Amino acid sequence: MKPPPFDYVRAASVEEALECLDDRSLEVKPLAGGQSLVPVMNFRLARPDRLVDLNRLGELAYIRRGGGALRIGALTRQRALERSPLVAEHFTLLRDAIEWVAHPQIRNRGTVGGSIAHADPAAELPVALVALDAVVHVVSRRRGMRAIPAAELFVTHLTTTLEPDELLVEIEVPPVAPRTGTAFTEFARRHGDYGLGGAAVSVTLDDDGRVARSAIALLAAGPVPVRASGAEAALAGRAPGAAAAREAAAAAVEGIEPTGDIHGSSRYRRDLIRTLVERGIVQAAEEAGA
Numbered sequence: 001m002k003p004p005p006f007d008y009v010r011a012a013s014v015e016e017a018l019e020c021l022d023d024r025s026l027e028v029k030p031l032a033g034g035q036s037l038v039p040v041m042n043f044r045l046a047r048p049d050r051l052v053d054l055n056r057l058g059e060l061a062y063i064r065r066g067g068g069a070l071r072i073g074a075l076t077r078q079r080a081l082e083r084s085p086l087v088a089e090h091f092t093l094l095r096d097a098i099e100w101v102a103h104p105q106i107r108n109r110g111t112v113g114g115s116i117a118h119a120d121p122a123a124e125l126p127v128a129l130v131a132l133d134a135v136v137h138v139v140s141r142r143r144g145m146r147a148i149p150a151a152e153l154f155v156t157h158l159t160t161t162l163e164p165d166e167l168l169v170e171i172e173v174p175p176v177a178p179r180t181g182t183a184f185t186e187f188a189r190r191h192g193d194y195g196l197g198g199a200a201v202s203v204t205l206d207d208d209g210r211v212a213r214s215a216i217a218l219l220a221a222g223p224v225p226v227r228a229s230g231a232e233a234a235l236a237g238r239a240p241g242a243a244a245a246r247e248a249a250a251a252a253v254e255g256i257e258p259t260g261d262i263h264g265s266s267r268y269r270r271d272l273i274r275t276l277v278e279r280g281i282v283q284a285a286e287e288a289g290a
Contacts, residue, residue, distance in 0.1 A: 003041035007050040011057065014169070018141040020052045021165045030054055030167060032075055032114040035106050060113075060169055063087065068175035070094075074113025074168045078125075079104065081112055091173060092287075093182035093200060097128035100184065103192045113168045116153070119160045122194045122220040126154060128184060129171065130225040131200035131217035137170040138162060147172075154224035177213070180204040181287025185276040186219060189263060195219055196264050197273040199228075199252070201280035203240060205288045211235045216248075216280070221256045221273055228252035231277060240285035249278035 007026075011017035021028050026049040031037060040046045054060065060075035063084045070091050072081065081087055082098045101107055101115070101124050115125045116136060129136075129150040136153055139145045140163060153160050162168065176182075186198030198219030206212040214235045216228040231252035238244045258269035 001042045001044070003038070004044060004047050006041075006048055008053065009050060010053040010055075014057060014059070014139070014167070015141075017052050017054060017057065017167060018139065018165070020050065021167060022141045023050075024165075026050050028052060028164070030117075033077070033110040034114075035102070035110040036114060036118040036120070065090075066172075070173040072112050072171040072173070074111065074116075074170060076112045078107040078110045078112060078115065082107060090176060091132075093128050093132060093184055093202060094125075094173070096182070096184040097124040097200060100124045100186050100188075100191075100195065100198070106192075112171060116150075116171065117160060117162060117168050119154050119158050119224070121154070121157060121222060121224050124184070124186070124195070124198070124219065126150070127198065127217045127219040127225040128200045129173070130154075130227055131182075131202055131215045132173050132176075133215065134174070135172045136168055137172065138166045138168050140166045151225075151227055156223040176202075177204050179206075179212075179288050181284040181289070183280040183283035183287070185280040185283070187272055187276060197221070197258065197269050197276055199273065199277045199280045201277070201284045203235070203281065203284040203288050205240070205285070209239060209289065211238055211240050211244075211285075214248075214281075214284075216252060216277060218252065218256070218273055218277070220269065221253075221258050226256060228277065230254055231281075235281070240281060240288075242282065245278045245281040245285070248281055249274045252277045 029048040060073040062073040134150040186195040202215040204213040218226040231248040234248040234251045260266040
């Protein structure tokens, strides 16, 4: 299938891109890697009047530290995140999550910002960023910059709180606390397929080996990445053994109703997510203890 007709603009600067997005008379979409937007347009599920190509905006492609936090330019290719020594050493949850994203050919073109703005609840990066308490920075021509916590960015399937004239420009991930371990668990029928369920887990231990803090976000558990606050509460102050992990995993899936399909019923997916949360807690706790 082919997309409906549209105008095309290749932006030479962020300012030009924002000017194009500010046109209220048209539906305008930014184009980064195109790995999600183009297929959606081909199926006629999206019909923008104009595409604004961002690929000349090299100033939005970077991975660097700033004040201890990780700062990722929105146009950074997923493959660059996967290969970054900085990410591998200090932000292992992102490194583990990115390995589940589609296939190398897709990661070579797909961008970090594009994956987040697309807001697919079965996508790995949004779930990982919610677990990491990340913040996304967006800008518009009229209102300037604003910061949005990742947990507040997602509204429902393929929908965010971004305004039509706003452009996502940076992702900020806070420093990881000492004695923290992380894990990203997922199950798909074939590697690279959409995950049927998954979890991003972070566990921080105190000096006595008990859970001082945890963060658990669920993949494909609802219309947005789901923060499992009940599971986090169940772990607080406990030694993260097998029993604690099992109880927290059961709390993680209370009240969730994953969408069932030909690949698995809602009940199957809920049980799958519970198992993956339990595994993630055990892995993260072992890493924190080590």
